[in-house]
Amino acid sequence: MEVQLLKALHDEGYAIKVVSTEHEALRAISRDELDMLLLERPCHSTNSLHKMMKAFLREQGNRPFPIILFVDEASPSAVVEGLGAGANDVVPIAVGKEELLARIRNLLGIFRIENERSSQQVVIDDLIIDPGSRKVRRGDTELSLTVKEFDLLLYLARHVNRVCTREEILKKVWDYDFHMGTNVVDVYIRHLRTKMDKGFSKKLIQSVRGVGYIIKEGE
Numbered sequence: 001m002e003v004q005l006l007k008a009l010h011d012e013g014y015a016i017k018v019v020s021t022e023h024e025a026l027r028a029i030s031r032d033e034l035d036m037l038l039l040e041r042p043c044h045s046t047n048s049l050h051k052m053m054k055a056f057l058r059e060q061g062n063r064p065f066p067i068i069l070f071v072d073e074a075s076p077s078a079v080v081e082g083l084g085a086g087a088n089d090v091v092p093i094a095v096g097k098e099e100l101l102a103r104i105r106n107l108l109g110i111f112r113i114e115n116e117r118s119s120q121q122v123v124i125d126d127l128i129i130d131p132g133s134r135k136v137r138r139g140d141t142e143l144s145l146t147v148k149e150f151d152l153l154l155y156l157a158r159h160v161n162r163v164c165t166r167e168e169i170l171k172k173v174w175d176y177d178f179h180m181g182t183n184v185v186d187v188y189i190r191h192l193r194t195k196m197d198k199g200f201s202k203k204l205i206q207s208v209r210g211v212g213y214i215i216k217e218g219e
Contacts, residue, residue, distance in 0.1 A: 004097065005095075005097060005100060006018070008097045008100075008101065009101075009104075012101060014104075017032065017034075022052055022055075025037065025039070025056065026055060026056065026059055029056060029059040029060060030059050033063070034065055035065055035108060035111075036065050036066050036067070036068065036104065036107065036108060037056065037065065037066075037067045037068070038067075038068050038070065039056075039067055039068065039069050039070065039087070040070040040093065041069065041070075041071075049081060049082070049085045050084075050085045050086075052085075053067070053085040053086040053087065054085075054086065054175070056086075057086050058175060063115070064111065064115070064118075065111055066088040066089070066107035066108070066110070066111050067086065067087050067088055067089075068087065068088065068089045068090075068091060068103065068104070068107070069082040069085075069087035069089070069090045069091075070091060070092070070093045070095075071090060071091070071092060071093065072092070072093060073092055074090060074091060074092040078090065088107055089103055089107060091103065118131060119131055119132045122154065122157045122158060124157055124160055124204075124215060124217050125202070125204075125217060125218065126138055126139045126200075127157070127196075127204060129153065129154055129157055131154060134150055136150065136153065138196055138200065138204075139200070141199075143195050143196060144195070145192075145195065146191075148173070148174075148188060149188060149191055149192055149195070151173050152169065152173050152185075152188050152189070152192065153192055153196075155169065155172055155173050156169075156205065156213060156214070156215045157215055159215075160215050160216070160217050161214070161215075161216055161217055162214065163208045163211055163212055163213070163214045164212050164213055164214065165211055165212040166185045166186075166211075166212050168212070169185050169212065169213070170182070170184070170185060185212075185213075189205060189207075189213055192205060193205055
């Protein structure tokens with residue numbers, strides 16, 4: 001990124017951490033609480049854009065933040081490729097200071113609202129899920145879930161009353177691009193049912209044969 005743009009960001013009060021490689025960026029994401037990543041992909045990079053973005057998005061964990069991708073020229077194909085890889089915005093390296101600041105403020109506002117929403121408790125009947133503490137209660141019982149069991153339950157709960165297909169769950173919870181012949185979703189559903197439904201008359205997670213799973217509220 002050009003020096004004058006870095007200076008403009010600094011003058012606006014943003015704290016900036018500059019790294020020179022993809023590996024350094026991954027370490028920064030894992031160690032620091034970043035609010036945004038400004039990514040200028042070097043032309044000599046050996047990793048594909050999709051592979052690199054996938055690694056960045058995975059490292060964000062439960063605290064997503066926006067990524068702006070800088071390209072030499074914001075042609076339609078470059079924009080489509082960048083957005084398709086997971087960037088939230090694609091801008092030319094020669095972008096003007098005021099335009100970049102406006103884009104940054106816009107994305108930070110959107111993600112701040114989304115992060116606040118995503119940290120709110122999810123309540124379905126006697127089930128309470130707290131994304132912030134990653135604690136789950138059913139009635140008076142606190143459930144002990146693994147990381148993936150929690151992620152799976154939270155995804156189903158946030159889509160209450162809607163059938164979630166196995167393929168959709170694999171993509172959103174495990175970040176698998178295709179089915180791969182795995183039955184991991186069914187295995188984890190069985191684990192969840194053992195922990196959540198034992199001793200309760202209502203069975204929370206219901207199967208939709210040949211499609212996937214659903215949590216229904218009030219039934």
